[in-house]
Amino acid sequence: MLRDTWSSRTIFFTDQPCTWKARRRGIAALQGLRPQAPHRSFSVFTVISLIGPYRLCWGGRISATIEAKTKKVGYLHAKTVYSRNMFKRTGIVFLQLFLIAAVAPTGSAEADTLVGRASVIDGDTVEIIGKRIRLSGIDAPESWQVCRDEGGRRYRCGKDAALALDEFLSRSRPTTCRIRGKDRYRRFVADCTRADGENVNAWLVRQGFAVDWRRYSKGMFKDEQAVAKASRIGIWRGSFDLPCEARAMRSKQPPAC
Incomplete structure (x- = not known):
């Protein structure tokens, strides 16, 4: 004392x-x-x-x-x-710090990679080990978004995109996402691949469940989008609003396309 x-x-x-x-x-x-x-x-x-x-x-x-x-x-x-x-x-504190330093990723490539079972949030967003990840360079319809098919019938294209993504990822786990940065919502922005090496971002565009978001992709997925558009599959089989335009109309803000 x-x-x-x-x-x-x-x-x-x-x-x-x-x-x-x-x-x-x-x-x-x-x-x-x-x-x-x-x-x-x-x-x-x-x-x-x-x-x-x-x-x-x-x-x-x-x-x-x-x-x-x-x-x-x-x-x-x-x-x-x-x-x-x-x-x-x-x-004990020093021992814990030593163990953390020993197991922590040392290379920038490892530090910028998330690997695990991906849970689908919507057509272009997943979550791995509690980290929300936005797929880079693409834009899928929102979960609430409605499109029209070849017969003019309305359907939930955003819901279909999310279900298709979930099924696609479930066929080859785990999912690996290489982080590019963060968006304004503090989500990680990443390019993701399945365990078999197939690129998730490109697959969504090629199957017509997302569009090439040129503002961020710089045309990286333009070939995949051309294939989906020519085949009239996914959202290309009918009419739809670009996801960025649909969000703008819903929020009454200028589109960020």
Whole structure:
């Protein structure tokens, strides 16, 4: 504990949990520690630096004693006694940091790759190990979007795209996604492939379940889109609004196509 040797007043408790509240209590207590004799003056900040309430609280707990001794010239001797619990917990922290560093990806290619079982959110968005991923360079109809088939009948083209994507991914797991960055919704933007190496983004465009989003793809999937359009499959078998235009009409905002 910290004890005022002039008044035998306990000002801080030993082995208290190292929380901000405990630190504030310790500092407040030190600020209240004042010698009664003029020659026994010392700096509160000197004491704080000696017992290290900020440095030593990390990873464990502190047990500290302040002893004031006076001869002809008064001086303050501060000693810090580290509890065994502090060394034990600090060692555990360092071990955890070491293990994290050992297993963490080191290369940029590995760090920018997510691999796992993909859950389908909609026709161009999946989720792997809790990370939301937007497929790069393509745009699929929204889940609420309605298109028309060759006979003019309305159907849920966004729902069909999501179901088709789910079935496609289920035939060859796991899914690997190479991250390109993040969009304005903080989703990862990525190119994804199945376990057999087939590109998911390209497959969706080629089957008519998504369009080549030239604003971001720079025409990367124009050949796949030409095949789907010529074959009149997916959304190309009838009429539809581009997904970016459908979102704009729904939100009454200018389209981001």
